[in-house]
Amino acid sequence: MRAVAFLAAAAVMLTGLWACSEPAAEEELVVYTSRNDHLIKPVFDAYTESTGVKIRYITDNAAALTARLQAEGERSPADMLITVDAGNLWNAADKDLLQPLESPVLAANVPAELTDPENRWFGLTVRARTLVYSTDRVDPAALSSYEALAEPEWKGRLCLRTSKKVYNQSLVATMIQRLGEEKTEEIVRGWVANLATDVFSNDTALMEAIVAGQCDVGIVNTYYFGRMKQDNPQLPLSLFWANQQSSGVHVNISGAGITRHAPHPQKARDLLEWMSQPQAQKLLADRNMEYPVNAAVEPAEEVASWGEFTSDDLNVSVAGALQVDAVKLMDRAGYR
Amino acid sequence: MRTRGALSASGASVLLLALLVLVPIVVLLAAWQQEQWATWQHLLDTVLWRLVGNTLFLMVGVTAGVLLLGVSLAWCVATLEFPGRRWLQWALLLPMAMPAYVLAFVMVDLLDYAGPVQTFLRQWLPALDFSARHPLWVVITLSLVLYPYVYMLARLAFEAQGRAVLEQARILGDTASSAFFRVALPMARPGIAAGLALALMETLADFGAVSIFNFDTFTTAIYKSWYGLFNLQAAAQLASLLLLFVVVALWLERRGRSRARYSEIGGRQTLRSRPRLAWGVTLFAFAVLFLAFLLPVSRLLYWVIDNGLMQVDARFLNLIWRTFLLGTMAAVLVLTLAGWLAWVKRHQPSPSVSVAVRLATLGYALPGSVLAVGIMISFSAVEGWLADLGLGIVLVSTLAALLLAYVVRFMAVGFGPVENALQQVRPSLVEAARTLGASSAEVGRRVYVPMMLPGLLTALLLVGIDVMKEMPATLLLRPFGWDTLAVRIYELTAEGEWQRAAAPALTLVLLGLIPVMVLTRRRAERLNSPRN
Numbered sequence: 001m002r003a004v005a006f007l008a009a010a011a012v013m014l015t016g017l018w019a020c021s022e023p024a025a026e027e028e029l030v031v032y033t034s035r036n037d038h039l040i041k042p043v044f045d046a047y048t049e050s051t052g053v054k055i056r057y058i059t060d061n062a063a064a065l066t067a068r069l070q071a072e073g074e075r076s077p078a079d080m081l082i083t084v085d086a087g088n089l090w091n092a093a094d095k096d097l098l099q100p101l102e103s104p105v106l107a108a109n110v111p112a113e114l115t116d117p118e119n120r121w122f123g124l125t126v127r128a129r130t131l132v133y134s135t136d137r138v139d140p141a142a143l144s145s146y147e148a149l150a151e152p153e154w155k156g157r158l159c160l161r162t163s164k165k166v167y168n169q170s171l172v173a174t175m176i177q178r179l180g181e182e183k184t185e186e187i188v189r190g191w192v193a194n195l196a197t198d199v200f201s202n203d204t205a206l207m208e209a210i211v212a213g214q215c216d217v218g219i220v221n222t223y224y225f226g227r228m229k230q231d232n233p234q235l236p237l238s239l240f241w242a243n244q245q246s247s248g249v250h251v252n253i254s255g256a257g258i259t260r261h262a263p264h265p266q267k268a269r270d271l272l273e274w275m276s277q278p279q280a281q282k283l284l285a286d287r288n289m290e291y292p293v294n295a296a297v298e299p300a301e302e303v304a305s306w307g308e309f310t311s312d313d314l315n316v317s318v319a320g321a322l323q324v325d326a327v328k329l330m331d332r333a334g335y336r
Numbered sequence: 337m338r339t340r341g342a343l344s345a346s347g348a349s350v351l352l353l354a355l356l357v358l359v360p361i362v363v364l365l366a367a368w369q370q371e372q373w374a375t376w377q378h379l380l381d382t383v384l385w386r387l388v389g390n391t392l393f394l395m396v397g398v399t400a401g402v403l404l405l406g407v408s409l410a411w412c413v414a415t416l417e418f419p420g421r422r423w424l425q426w427a428l429l430l431p432m433a434m435p436a437y438v439l440a441f442v443m444v445d446l447l448d449y450a451g452p453v454q455t456f457l458r459q460w461l462p463a464l465d466f467s468a469r470h471p472l473w474v475v476i477t478l479s480l481v482l483y484p485y486v487y488m489l490a491r492l493a494f495e496a497q498g499r500a501v502l503e504q505a506r507i508l509g510d511t512a513s514s515a516f517f518r519v520a521l522p523m524a525r526p527g528i529a530a531g532l533a534l535a536l537m538e539t540l541a542d543f544g545a546v547s548i549f550n551f552d553t554f555t556t557a558i559y560k561s562w563y564g565l566f567n568l569q570a571a572a573q574l575a576s577l578l579l580l581f582v583v584v585a586l587w588l589e590r591r592g593r594s595r596a597r598y599s600e601i602g603g604r605q606t607l608r609s610r611p612r613l614a615w616g617v618t619l620f621a622f623a624v625l626f627l628a629f630l631l632p633v634s635r636l637l638y639w640v641i642d643n644g645l646m647q648v649d650a651r652f653l654n655l656i657w658r659t660f661l662l663g664t665m666a667a668v669l670v671l672t673l674a675g676w677l678a679w680v681k682r683h684q685p686s687p688s689v690s691v692a693v694r695l696a697t698l699g700y701a702l703p704g705s706v707l708a709v710g711i712m713i714s715f716s717a718v719e720g721w722l723a724d725l726g727l728g729i730v731l732v733s734t735l736a737a738l739l740l741a742y743v744v745r746f747m748a749v750g751f752g753p754v755e756n757a758l759q760q761v762r763p764s765l766v767e768a769a770r771t772l773g774a775s776s777a778e779v780g781r782r783v784y785v786p787m788m789l790p791g792l793l794t795a796l797l798l799v800g801i802d803v804m805k806e807m808p809a810t811l812l813l814r815p816f817g818w819d820t821l822a823v824r825i826y827e828l829t830a831e832g833e834w835q836r837a838a839a840p841a842l843t844l845v846l847l848g849l850i851p852v853m854v855l856t857r858r859r860a861e862r863l864n865s866p867r868n
Contacts, residue, residue, distance in 0.1 A: 036827035212450035
C-alpha cells in the first residue's frame with residue numbers, strides 16, 4: 001500500500017518536473033560554451049542590449065559539450081559552440097559538428113592562422129604560453145626558447161604543469177610539427193630530467209613555487225601571470241618571450257563555430273561576426289587579460305605592458321591535428 | 337491477502353527499475369563493439385600499469401584510513417565517556433559536507449613548498465622541502481572526507497549492541513581488547529562493511545581530488561583517453577572495467593552481511609566507561625575534526641574575506657535555491673525507489689529480484705561524467721526514436737534526465753540504509769500486530785514508520801548531501817538555468833580561480849551542514865526518548 005502511494009507521489013512529482021523544464025523559446029540563440037559564466041555573460045548581456053536578441057547558454061568543459069552535440073545530432077538546440085583551446089575546436093570540427101561559414105567580416109577581423117582552414121571555427125581571443133622566470137635568480141639573457149629548457153644547465157630548476165592540461169599538449173603538438181617527433185621527444189625527456197619537483201596541476205601554483213624558490217623557470221599562460229601580478233605587483237617574477245629568434249611564441253585561442261544543425265544559423269552568424277568587432281573584443285579579451293584577435297583592437301594596458309612579441313605563425317589547427325601524437329609522446333617520455 | 341499474480345507484478349517492477357538504472361551502463365558497455373586497440377596498446381605500453389598500481393594503493397590506503405578513523409571514533413563515541421563527547425559525536429559527521437576536491441585544494445595550498453606551513457617552518461629549517469602532492473597526502477585527504485560513512489554506520493552498530501554483550505564477554509574471561517576484536521567488531525561488521533563499500537566506491541569514481549594532487553589513477557586513464565586522445569569509446573571501455581571493481585566490492589559487502597542476521601539484544605544502555613586517558617580521546621577526535629573540517633572551512637573563510645566579502649546577489653541566491661531543490665528532489669526520488677526495491681526484495685525474495693537489486697546499485701563507482709554521457713546518449717537515442725514516430729519530445733537536458741542520473745549514481749547510497757531499516761522491522765513484530773487486529777494501514781503507521789524513520793532519514797540526508805556536491809553529471813545534464821553551487825565552483829576552478837571559488841564552496845559546505853544537523857538532532861532525540 002505504502003509503496004503504491006510512494007510510486008504515485010513519485011509519478012506526480014516527475015510529471016510536474018517535466019512541465020517546468022521548458023525548452024528554449026523559438027527566437028533565442030542557444031550557445032554551448034566552455035568559456036565560463038563570469039567571462040562570457042558580460043559579452044552576451046552586451047549583445048542582448050544592443051540587438052535585443054536573447055541568448056541562452058550552458059557551460060561545461062569542451063569534451064562533454066562535444067559529446068553532447070554528437071549525441072543530440074540534428075535535434076540539437078545549440079546554435080554555437082564556444083571553447084578554449086584550438087584542439088577542442090579542431091576535434092568538434094573533425095567530428096563534423098560545426099558548419100563552414102564564408103564571412104568577409106570574420107575574414108577581415110580574424111587572422112588566417114587563428115581560423116580553421118575550412119572556416120568552421122574562428123579565434124576570438126589569443127593567449128600566449130611562454131616562459132616565466134624568477135627575477136631574483138635568473139638572468140633573462142640565459143633564456144632563449146622552450147627547447148633550451150631541456151639543457152643540463154636547468155637541471156633541478158624547471159617547473160612544469162601536468163601534461164594532462166591541453167595547453168601543454170598544444171605546445172608539444174606545434175613542436176612536433178616544427179621539429180619532428182624524434183627531436184621533440186628528446187626535448188620533452190630533457191624537460192622531465194630537469195624538473196625540480198612533481199608537475200603542478202595549475203599554472204598559478206607553478207608560479208608560486210618559483211616565487212618561493214622551489215624552482216627558477218617555468219612555462220605558463222600569460223593571463224595567469226597577469227592575474228598574479230595584478231594582486232601583487234612586487235612579485236619577483238617576469239615573462240620572457242620564447243623563441244623570438246626562431247619559431248615565435250606559442251599561441252592558442254578561445255574560439256567559436258556555428259554548429260552543424262544550428263536552428264538559427266543566420267542569427268548565430270550575426271553573433272559570431274559581432275564578437276570579432278571592437279566592443280565585443282574588448283569585453284572578451286580584457287576580462288581575462290588575453291589578447292584580442294582583431295588587430296585593430298588594443299590589448300588592455302596591463303597586458304600591453306608585458307611587451308611586444310612575435311608569435312608562432314603556424315595555423316593553430318595543428319594543435320588539434322597533432323594532439324593525440326603529443327599526448328602519446330609525453331606519455332612515452334614520462335611527462336606526467 | 338496477496339495473490340501470486342500481484343507478487344510477480346511487483347517483481348517485474350523491480351526488474352524494470354533495475355533496467356532503467358542499467359540502460360546508461362549498457363550504453364557504456366556497447367562501446368566495446370568498436371575495438372580501440374591503438375589507444376589500449378598505447379596505454380598498456382606507457383601508463384596503464386602504473387595507474388592500476390596507484391589505484392590499488394589508493395584503495396588499500398583509503399580502506400586502512402577510513403577503518404582506522406571511522407571504527408575507532410565510532411567505538412570511542414559509543415562506549416567511552418570523555419570530555420566533549422556530546423558535541424563531538426555529531427560534529428564528527430561534519431566532514432561529510434566537505435567535497436573531496438575542496439579539501440584536496442586546501443591541503444595542497446597549505447602544505448606545498450610555496451604554502452604557508454612550509455614557508456613558516458623554513459624560518460628554522462631552511463632545507464625543508466617536501467611535496468604536498470605525495471601519494472600519502474591523497475590517502476589522508478580522501479580518508480578524512482570519507483571516514484564519516486564508516487563512522488556513522490559503525491556507531492549505529494556499536495550502540496545497538498548494548499553493553500550486555502560486551503559485559504558477558506568480559507565475564508567469560510575476555511580482556512577488553514579481545515572483547516572488542518572477538519565480539520563487538522564482528523557484530524558490527526555489516527555496518528562497517530556498508531560504510532567501507534560506500535567510501536571505496538567514492539574513491540574509485542573520484543577525479544576532482546586526485547587531479548588536484550596530480551595523482552594518476554585509473555580514472556586518469558579514462559579522462560586521458562577522452563580529453564587528450566579524443567576517444568570517448570576507449571574511455572567508456574575503461575570506465576566499464578571499473579564496474580568489475582564494484583561487483584567485487586559489493587560481493588564482499590554482501591558476504592559480510594549475509595553470514596548472520598544481527599538484531600539488537602535487550603535494551604540500549606548508554607552506560608559508558610571513562611578511560612584513564614579521557615582527554616587523549618578528546619584530543620584525537622578533535623584533531624580529526626580539525627583537519628577534515630575546521631581547517632578547510634577557516635581557509636575558505638579567509639579567502640572569502642580576502643576577496644572582499646561574498647557578493648550575495650539574486651543570482652547567487654538562485655544557485656543556492658537550485659542546489660537545495662535538486663538535492664531534495666533527488667533524495668526523495670532515490671528514497672522512494674530504494675524503498676520499493678527493499679520492500680519487494682523482502683516480500684518476494686527470489687534470485688532474479690536480488691540480482692536486479694544488486695544491478696540497480698552499480699552506478700556509484702562510475703565517474704560521474706562518464707555515467708552522464710551514458711545517460712545522455714541513451715536519452716538522445718530514445719528522443720530520436722520518438723521523433724521518428726512523430727513525437728517531438730525533449731528528454732536530454734530536462735530535469736527528468738538529471739534526476740535519472742542522480743538515481744543511477746546514488747541508488748547505492750540510499751539503498752543500504754533503507755534496507756537496514758526495513759530489516760529492523762522483524763517479521764514477528766508485524767505478525768504480532770496483525771494478530772492483535774491491526775489493519776495494514778495501522779501496521780504501516782504504528783510499526784513500519786516509527787521503526788524505519790531513522791534509517792529512512794539517514795538515506796534521505798546522505799543522498800541529499802551527495803547530490804548537492806555532485807559536479808560532472810549536473811554540469812552535463814542540467815536544464816538551462818539550473819546552475820548549482822557545484823557548477824559555479826567548476827567554472828571558477830576551471831580557470832584556476834580557486835580563491836574566488838571559495839564563496840560558492842563555503843556556501844555548499846554550509847548548505848550540506850543543514851542535513852547533517854537534522855540527522856544528528858533526530859538521533860539525539862531518538863536516543864533520549866523513553867521508547868528506547
